[in-house]
Amino acid sequence: xxxxxxxxxxxxxxxxxxxxxxxxxxxxxxxxxxxxxxxxxxxxxxxxxxxxxxxxxxxxxxxxxxxxxxxxxxxxxxxxxxxxxxxxxxxxxxxxxxxxxxxxxxxxxxxxxxxxxxxxxxxxxxxxxxxxxxxxxxxxxxxxxxxxxxxxxxxxxxxxxxxxxxxxxxxxxxxxxxxxxxxxxxxxxxxxxxxxxxxxxxxxxxxxxxxxxxxxxxxxxxxxxxxxxxxxxxxxxxxxxxxxxxxxxxxxxxxxxxxxxxxxxxxxxxxxxxxxxxxxxxxxxxxxxxxxxxxxxxxxxxxxxxxxxxxxxxxxxxxxxxxxxxxxxxxxxxxxxxxxxxxxxxxxxxxxxxxxxxxxxxxxxxxxxxxxxxxxx
Amino acid sequence: xxxxxxxxxxxxxxxxxxxxxxxxxxxxxxxxxxxxxxxxxxxxxxxxxxxxxxxxxxxxxxxxxxxxxxxxxxxxxxxxxxxxxxxxxxxxxxxxxxxxxxxxxxxxxxxxxxxxxxxxxxxxxxxxxxxxxxxxxxxxxxxxxxxxxxxxxxxxxxxxxxxxxxxxxxxxxxxxxxxxxxxxxxxxxxxxxxxxxxxxxxxxxxxxxxxxxxxxxxxxxxxxxxxxxxxxxxxxxxxxxxxxxxxxxxxx
Numbered sequence: 001x002x003x004x005x006x007x008x009x010x011x012x013x014x015x016x017x018x019x020x021x022x023x024x025x026x027x028x029x030x031x032x033x034x035x036x037x038x039x040x041x042x043x044x045x046x047x048x049x050x051x052x053x054x055x056x057x058x059x060x061x062x063x064x065x066x067x068x069x070x071x072x073x074x075x076x077x078x079x080x081x082x083x084x085x086x087x088x089x090x091x092x093x094x095x096x097x098x099x100x101x102x103x104x105x106x107x108x109x110x111x112x113x114x115x116x117x118x119x120x121x122x123x124x125x126x127x128x129x130x131x132x133x134x135x136x137x138x139x140x141x142x143x144x145x146x147x148x149x150x151x152x153x154x155x156x157x158x159x160x161x162x163x164x165x166x167x168x169x170x171x172x173x174x175x176x177x178x179x180x181x182x183x184x185x186x187x188x189x190x191x192x193x194x195x196x197x198x199x200x201x202x203x204x205x206x207x208x209x210x211x212x213x214x215x216x217x218x219x220x221x222x223x224x225x226x227x228x229x230x231x232x233x234x235x236x237x238x239x240x241x242x243x244x245x246x247x248x249x250x251x252x253x254x255x256x257x258x259x260x261x262x263x264x265x266x267x268x269x270x271x272x273x274x275x276x277x278x279x280x281x282x283x284x285x286x287x288x289x290x291x292x293x294x295x296x297x298x299x300x301x302x303x304x305x306x307x308x309x310x311x312x313x314x315x316x317x318x319x320x321x322x323x324x325x326x327x328x329x330x331x332x333x334x335x336x337x338x339x340x341x342x343x344x345x346x347x348x349x350x351x352x353x354x355x356x357x358x359x360x361x362x363x364x365x366x367x368x369x370x371x372x373x374x375x376x377x
Numbered sequence: 378x379x380x381x382x383x384x385x386x387x388x389x390x391x392x393x394x395x396x397x398x399x400x401x402x403x404x405x406x407x408x409x410x411x412x413x414x415x416x417x418x419x420x421x422x423x424x425x426x427x428x429x430x431x432x433x434x435x436x437x438x439x440x441x442x443x444x445x446x447x448x449x450x451x452x453x454x455x456x457x458x459x460x461x462x463x464x465x466x467x468x469x470x471x472x473x474x475x476x477x478x479x480x481x482x483x484x485x486x487x488x489x490x491x492x493x494x495x496x497x498x499x500x501x502x503x504x505x506x507x508x509x510x511x512x513x514x515x516x517x518x519x520x521x522x523x524x525x526x527x528x529x530x531x532x533x534x535x536x537x538x539x540x541x542x543x544x545x546x547x548x549x550x551x552x553x554x555x556x557x558x559x560x561x562x563x564x565x566x567x568x569x570x571x572x573x574x575x576x577x578x579x580x581x582x583x584x585x586x587x588x589x590x591x592x593x594x595x596x597x598x599x600x601x602x603x604x605x606x607x608x609x610x611x612x613x614x615x616x617x618x619x620x621x622x623x624x625x626x627x628x629x
Contacts, residue, residue: 016629053474057627078476085474089467091387093394105383106475150471 004031006158006188007052011061014047014212021047023212024061031157034184036199037192039209040325045192046086048209049162052190053083066158079107081158082151087166088144092136096127096146099135103150117153124179125149140167148176152183159183161191165198177202196317206317210325224320229268231313232292234261235281237306248304254280260299266290279308285319380477384485388459389492401454402497405446409501412442434516436505440526440596443501444588447494447534448562453555455493456541459486460619461554464546473623483620487542494534498527522598529595532608533588537562539615546619562588569593 007029014022022044029035039045050056052065054074063070066080090099100121104114122128125145130138135146144167151159165173180189180202193199199206199220206223208216216223236257237247245251254272257280262270269285286292293310300307392398418426425431428438463469472482509518541558548554569589572580584590591604 050470055470055474055626056629075476075478078474083471083474085467085470087467089471091391091468092466093391094387098390102383102387103475106380106477108379147471 005029006031006033006066007190008064009048009052009061010063012048012051012058012063013060014044014051014056015059021212022051022058025209025212025214027207027214027217029188029190031188032185033205034180034189034191034203036203036206037190037209038194038196038199038206038321039192040194043209043325044212045209046162049083049160049190049192052077052160053081054078079154080156081160082154082156084144084147084151084159084161084164086162088140088147090135090143090146090150093134095132095134096138096149097131099146100149100153104153107154109154114153117155121149121152124152124183126175141169141172144168145172157187159187159189159191161189163193164191165193165195173198174201196321200317208321208324215324216320220317224317229285229287229319229323230292231319232284232286232296233273233281233309233311233313234284234296234307235275235279235309236300237278237308238275238280239278241278245306247306252280252303252305256303257305258282260303261296264292264295264299266292266295281309380481381485381488384472384477384482385488385492388486388489392455392458392489392493397454397458398493398496401451401493402500405451405497406500408446408450409439409442412446413438413504434509434518436518436523436526437596439501439504440530443498443530444533444592445563445566447497447530447537448566448588449559451494451497452490452534452537452541452562453558455490456538456545456558457551457554458545459490459542460545460623461548462551465549465551479623480620483542483546483616483623487539487616487619490538490542491535494538495531498530498534502527519598522596525598525600526596528600529592529604532595532605533592536608536611536615537588539612539619540565543615543619543622546622 005028007027009025009027012022012025013020025044025048037045037048047056051058051070052063054070054077057071065077068076068080070077091102094102097118100118101114104117109117122131125148127142127145127149130142135143138146144164148161148164151161165176168176177198180191183189184202191198191203203220205219206216207214208223236252237245238251238254240246240251258270258272261267261282261284264284266286267284268287269283271283273281273283275281284292284296291312293312296310297307412424414427414429416424416427417430418424425438425441431437460469463472469482473479505518505520505523507513508515540561541554544557544561545551545554548557565586565588567589568583569587572584572587572590575583591601591607594601594604
């Protein structure tokens with residue numbers, strides 16, 4: 001990490017009533033870093049960003065932005081950053097150029113500087129054709145660009161972008177991420193998103209946050225290695241179709257395959273993948289240092305099944321993200337009752353139930369007795 | 378100070394860029410015209426009678442009808458957007474995270490809302506001017522009470538706008554803000570009518586808070602410093618509350 005630290009968060013805690021949105025968050029961001037701030041919905045990404053922009057105050061802890069404390073010098077903090085809130089809330093009745101001028105006025109840019117900066121941000125954000133239009137008539141993608149333009153108008157050393165790409169189409173997204181890399185060379189950029197592909201495309205470092213805690217912070221490669229798991233995809237023929245069946249006896253039932261794979265040593269997780277009626281497909285997850293492929297092959301040969309597919313995937317960031325955030329929810333749940341008062345624990349439990357339903361759609365395989373066992377082992 | 382003016386200018390421009398300003402000012406002028414010239418005396422003096430019916434060279438009707446119009450219609454419509462709508466749509470977040478103080482946001486918005494209302498007050502000056510100066514001369518108008526009446530109206534409006542701002546800062550819905558403001562202002566205005574019905578001890582208290590009692594001396598040509606202080610204090614207190622309410626987002 002660079003010595004030139006631009007953002008420091010120290011033990012940031014934020015309670016909304018009895019709900020703990022942030023729980024002792026610590027991180028540092030240096031000059032020239034582009035940091036992806038990742039987490040499921042409701043993890044505390046926006047809350048953190050709002051604290052850094054002095055929109056809300058932390059319940060405990062402190063944060064410094066560009067050397068200024070968010071509590072003591074909110075104006076200096078805001079001067080040194082450009083902020084794009086979620087969904088780019090802009091004044092709809094203003095035209096794009098009026099809005100940019102308003103932002104520049106509040107930042108006390110003189111007209112000459114404004115003209116120079118405006119020319120550059122308008123070009124960069126691709127706003128030239130819509131300058132005179134009222135923002136209400138712009139598509140969400142364009143609104144997001146206007147939001148970005150206002151954040152850049154004063155050439156800030158720090159950019160804080162809350163889900164900047166949520167309303168952009170894929171082309172715009174790619175363009176935006178390219179551009180982000182460009183401006184990120186001399187600036188500090190912190191962007192929140194739940195789209196992992198974006199982080200992989202534009203950030204060198206990610207901070208993953210889940211239920212108000214940081215669960216991973218570091219270079220992407222390190223994070224990728226962190227979960228230390230490997231994913232396999234296995235498909236076994238289910239019905240021969242027109243060609244004769246090459247296996248022994250009759251094609252296996254789904255339950256048989258699932259049972260068999262579940263018993264393979266080293267399987268951490270087993271999940272059925274959707275397929276057509278020709279094959280049974282499963283996803284296996286194992287630890288990094290074991291290779292399941294020989295075992296799987298042997299199992300298939302012993303049973304006389306027909307193996308259609310067996311391959312090993314490198315761990316994607318998405319898998320890491322899921323295993324980290326879901327695992328963290330489990331841990332919280334166990335600690336929950338002991339650490340916090342009962343009311344809060346109850347609330348958290350019910351919240352987590354929801355989170356898991358969304359976060360883990362494929363793990364809960366149908367006929368999941370074996371799956372559950374495999375998961376537990 | 379500069380930020381206050383920038384915010385005020387933006388707000389004012391937003392009002393005039395949208396139909397709101399025109400609907401409010403046009404509607405208020407139309408209603409005022411109907412009340413001033415057409416509505417006869419009825420309801421046991423609740424409507425004081427049209428200008429022609431009373432047949433005196435005075436602006437009494439104007440100063441009688443203007444405050445309730447302001448309370449019910451103009452001020453709620455002007456202040457509902459200033460904070461409530463911005464909170465609802467999230468634009469306030471972007472505004473506040475610019476390098477501006479919370480107090481500058483409140484004062485800028487207050488200034489813009491006041492300016493809106495003063496534009497309407499200025500527009501009503503067409504009445505005395507057109508009828509007693511040019512092009513018509515309907516009699517010798519005593520201008521003293523007209524000026525003091527306008528001063529009273531302006532002070533009254535400033536206080537009422539501050540109340541509207543305060544209520545607007547407490548909610549995120551402009552509709553709620555509109556009806557709360559209209560309700561509170563109406564109550565503050567009409568309790569004045571109860572002074573004559575309730576027991577004397579109550580009457581003093583009611584007379585103290587009533588906007589109507591405070592305002593009436595101005596309409597009669599009397600500049601009452603107690604009323605001036607009262608309106609300015611209400612303004613200050615309400616602006617302070619709005620400021621605190623805006624600040625409270627940090628701690629909630």
